[in-house]
Amino acid sequence: MKVLKFGGTSMGDAQTWKRVIEIIKTYDAPFVVVSATARTTRALVKAAHKAIDNPQEANDIAHDIATRHNNIVEDFLTEYDDSSQTLEACYSWIDIHIKELKQHLTTIHNQQELTEQLKDVIASIGERLSSYLFTECGYAAGLFTTWLDATKIIRTDSNFGKASPNVDFIFNKITTLQQKISTGNIPVMGGYYGMDANENITTLGFEGSDYSASLIGAALNADAIEIWTDVSGVYTCDPRFVENAQPIPQLSFQEATELAYFGAKVLHPSTTKPASKQGIPIHVKNIFDPKAPGTCISSESTNNQLVKAITYKEHGTIITVTSSQTVMGYEFLADVFDVLRWHQLPVDVVTTTEASVSIAIENGDQIDKAITQLQAHGIVTQRPEQGIISLVGCQNSDRKLIGDILREINDIPLNMISYSKSKGNLNIVVDTKDTLPSVKKIHKKLFS
Ligand code: ADP
Ligand code: MG
Numbered sequence: 001m002k003v004l005k006f007g008g009t010s011m012g013d014a015q016t017w018k019r020v021i022e023i024i025k026t027y028d029a030p031f032v033v034v035s036a037t038a039r040t041t042r043a044l045v046k047a048a049h050k051a052i053d054n055p056q057e058a059n060d061i062a063h064d065i066a067t068r069h070n071n072i073v074e075d076f077l078t079e080y081d082d083s084s085q086t087l088e089a090c091y092s093w094i095d096i097h098i099k100e101l102k103q104h105l106t107t108i109h110n111q112q113e114l115t116e117q118l119k120d121v122i123a124s125i126g127e128r129l130s131s132y133l134f135t136e137c138g139y140a141a142g143l144f145t146t147w148l149d150a151t152k153i154i155r156t157d158s159n160f161g162k163a164s165p166n167v168d169f170i171f172n173k174i175t176t177l178q179q180k181i182s183t184g185n186i187p188v189m190g191g192y193y194g195m196d197a198n199e200n201i202t203t204l205g206f207e208g209s210d211y212s213a214s215l216i217g218a219a220l221n222a223d224a225i226e227i228w229t230d231v232s233g234v235y236t237c238d239p240r241f242v243e244n245a246q247p248i249p250q251l252s253f254q255e256a257t258e259l260a261y262f263g264a265k266v267l268h269p270s271t272t273k274p275a276s277k278q279g280i281p282i283h284v285k286n287i288f289d290p291k292a293p294g295t296c297i298s299s300e301s302t303n304n305q306l307v308k309a310i311t312y313k314e315h316g317t318i319i320t321v322t323s324s325q326t327v328m329g330y331e332f333l334a335d336v337f338d339v340l341r342w343h344q345l346p347v348d349v350v351t352t353t354e355a356s357v358s359i360a361i362e363n364g365d366q367i368d369k370a371i372t373q374l375q376a377h378g379i380v381t382q383r384p385e386q387g388i389i390s391l392v393g394c395q396n397s398d399r400k401l402i403g404d405i406l407r408e409i410n411d412i413p414l415n416m417i418s419y420s421k422s423k424g425n426l427n428i429v430v431d432t433k434d435t436l437p438s439v440k441k442i443h444k445k446l447f448s
Contacts, residue, residue: 001181003222005033005191005213009230010287011130012038014075019287020134021141023228024186026290031181031220032145032188033213034134036126037072040065041192041206047101048122051108058105066098069129076137086140090133097125116160120193120203127190127209135188146185153177154194154212156202162344163194163202165215167274174219181220189216210268214282218274225275225282227267232286233295234259234266237310237443241436244448248308249293252301255308255393256282258425262348262390263313272297306401307446308393312439314432315363316348316386318415319371322356323378333357335377343370348388349418349427360388360416360429386415387435389442391426402426408441 004027006020011034024030035041047061073090077083104122108114131147138145153173156163181187191209196202204211210227217225231239233247234256251259253276260269266284275282276299285294323332336357340347343366351358356378361367363384374380394401402419405426416429430438 001029001031001220001222002027003031003033003213003217003220003225005209005225005227006035006287007209007227007229008035008038008040010228011035011134014072016287017072017076017134017137018141020228021138021143023287023290024138024143029182029184030186031216031222032186033191033209033216034127034131034188035191035209036130037068040068040126040130041123044101044122044125045119047105048108048114048119051105052112052114055105055109058109059102062098062101062105065101065125065129066094069094069133073133073137077140080140083140086136090136093132093136094129097129101125117200120160120163121201123203124190124193124201127192131188131190138186138188144185145188146180148177148187148189150190150193150212151195151199151201153189154204154215156194156196156204158196158198158200158202160200160202162205163196165194165204165211167215167218170215171219174216204270205268207265207268208270210271211274214271214274217280217282218278221278222280225280227271227282227284228287229266229284230286230288231266232289232292233284234264234297234309236308236447237439238264238312242310242440242443245443246447247292248295250300250302251295251297251308251393253297253299255301256297258390258392259309259311261346262388262392262427263311264309306394307391310389310391310439310443310446312387312389312435313348313362314387314435316360316388316429317363317367318358318360318383318386318429319367319374320356320358320381320383321374321378322381325355332377336374339370339373339377342373343367345370348390349416349429351416351418358416360386360427362388383415385432387430387432387438389428389430389435389439391428391442392424394421394424394426404445405442408445409438412438 010020043061047058051058077087135145135147155166155169191212193203235245237245239245253272257272260267281298349360412434419426
């Protein structure tokens, strides 16, 4: 059996829902994981933040979310006779969840605080809506879809906003669900959210539905996990912004993980973890072009290309800490990285000198707090608006290639650079404004 995951763009409107249903029909007993409808999670999080000082705007957002979902199910169900009961069930589901949302928004306003725990409850409403509504619509369209509540399956720790799954629990749970799954039903589960041992809703991090699908695929020992999206696989660069980006037919798990970690939005960075452990291939496919081969991510690595792909993140920060001691000891470095660990700040690029260390990281809520703590270990300076460009899969690269790449952007000031031949990775940090132009030049040089 295969696990099929459909992202926000696939869940965008009634037309894409129909496309998705046609795709599901071509599979024998798949397990389906869906994201929230396009832009809903962002809207929910925005409403939660706005609720503190602008309850009216927060309420308007809740109203928009309700209207959008009502419209999707109405549009979807018009072509099916006898769908009035299904429509009523959908309206009622939307109503319950929008009421719940509005209650949370009132709580936030009254308490003048948005906790990480409540943010997760609110963020999960997108998938709680889409998964149930899609199940109802799928059933009306002739599929034996059956809704599975992710809170009953995806057990996590209590690290709200970026929870880690309890893999043993999930594997056991799936075993008990096998019967329900194998009787010809098509289970549909919302991705991205789960529940901790204290019955609090948690989320697996932004774009976490990919991760949910991979966890389910591993628990079911699936033949493959298919990530269906709006582009034909993982490309040599973001196809939305870089002309001539090409789909990559084959990637190793490690290359795909690096690509995702360094900014290729098409996959959540943890997606490959559960799948690679059991050698389950991940296919990335396009709902608008289902026949296109897409990308196969597996244990195999093909080494026929100098560089596999270029990714970038546009809004990072370089933090430099200069030790007040004249000789930099290992303790200084350990102290600096301890602060980053404490704030769960993943490092993208590092360079060191005798008495200082520079670190490029993605922007996040924790940076200011980390900087305050780093000041205990030396003089801290920051350089905001940094673009982190990564070339992944340069195992076969020679010095000439790196020279060629740097020559392409010799008119652009480089703020940091790191290269490891053994890791096959080159990272370059430039100002945000120079990022996309640099990426385009390098991509043209390497892939045209
Ligand atoms: P979904 O809603 O299906 O999860 P996402 O928006 O999360 O879709 O991911 C798909 C998008 O990722 C594409 O539309 C594309 O613009 C972007 N993207 C960024 N980098 C890459 C890449 N290297 N290859 C493919 N897509 C990429
Ligand atoms: Mg995605």
